Amino acid sequence: MPFVVDSYNTASTSVQLPYMPSDTTGIERIMLAAQGDLQRLLSTFFARPIFVEPVYADTSPRLHSASPDYAITQSRRVHLVCAGKVVCVATSTVTLTSPVAERLFLDDKFPIGQTIRKLGQSPRFSLLNVETLTVGTKREIRRTYTLETEGFSAEILEVFPDRDMFIRGEAWLLEGQPERDSTCASVTESYLRPEWLSLSVVH
Template sequence: MLAQDSYNTASTSVKLSCIPDDTTGLERIMLASQGDLQRLLSTFFARPIHVERIYANASPRVRPASSQHPITQSRQVHLLCASRVVCIATSIVTITSPDSERFFLDDKYPIGQTFRQLRRSPQFTLLSVETPIIRGKRELRRRYTLETEGFHTEILEVFPDRDMFYRGEDWLLDASDAEGIPCSVAEIVKPDWRTVYTGRVVH
């Protein structure tokens, strides 16, 4: 486990292990977020964060979701701030309760807000962190799971340019830096989930 969260009556400790040495404090906060990434990004940029759905492919809904008859969905969304992509999230969701099915598939709440609607704190497991350089851009990637009764997700998030965390507002407004689309999603193809984590974000 790469993230250990512990507390007692007098202290709280969050320890991230096996992450790159140059990871900043702000990046560690993003890496440790547990279903509240949009809130943190909105707080950092002092602007709304919008969710743009790129695709969402669900298994057939022939009966209410249950542990015996789970519903799965593979999906990708972009988190946008001031029209710039600040995060690309590729996920697979497993739904095993009617409440989760209603909030997520019928009401169309994003993943983080679904946990809030369920009024449950998800169990968070950080699986991997990478900082590749793709076409001259320094990416920050994390793979993790969020799970509560009736709702389980495995997510790959890509922050396409780590400079956003250093430059903030200037990065958002830098039109020259915003030319083109993030290289990690230059070609958007609906993936087989088993290949999502091999190299690029989508295949």
């Protein structure tokens, strides 16, 4: 069951994440509550551009325009990169049910967050899971969530490969060389391509 409560009235706004790991910091909670605007938040935090680098994208056959009766799906992975370092690995399955969403996402190649912004709608956001763990010498934080709007939906697994980035900021960005192969790569293949991705793709 989604464990995010986002409520407001004329006098207050409240975002509650009651099952968040107890050691998460304020900036981590902001990133974990992002609703299609993670790249904007990361760019604001690092004060640098965030680039999207595709890793793979498997799209179901496009025999007809996307519609509620003919959904087009894509399983994909991208790296979000800042100053040559991977700051997030996003693995997702996307379902398209409108021609506009299909054009923006598959033809114009807008990433997920920008597609939702171009559609001009506020997405429905459900945060499904948050985990913190150690992989090698790095402390990871990851979340699984869904974004849904008319004609477009996505289930996304995001991994922030080194929580030190949120503590040290620019100093973390500038140290060492990018280590793409080791970032989130030591975990199992079932994590690299989650089971729900392959099950969701229509061939």
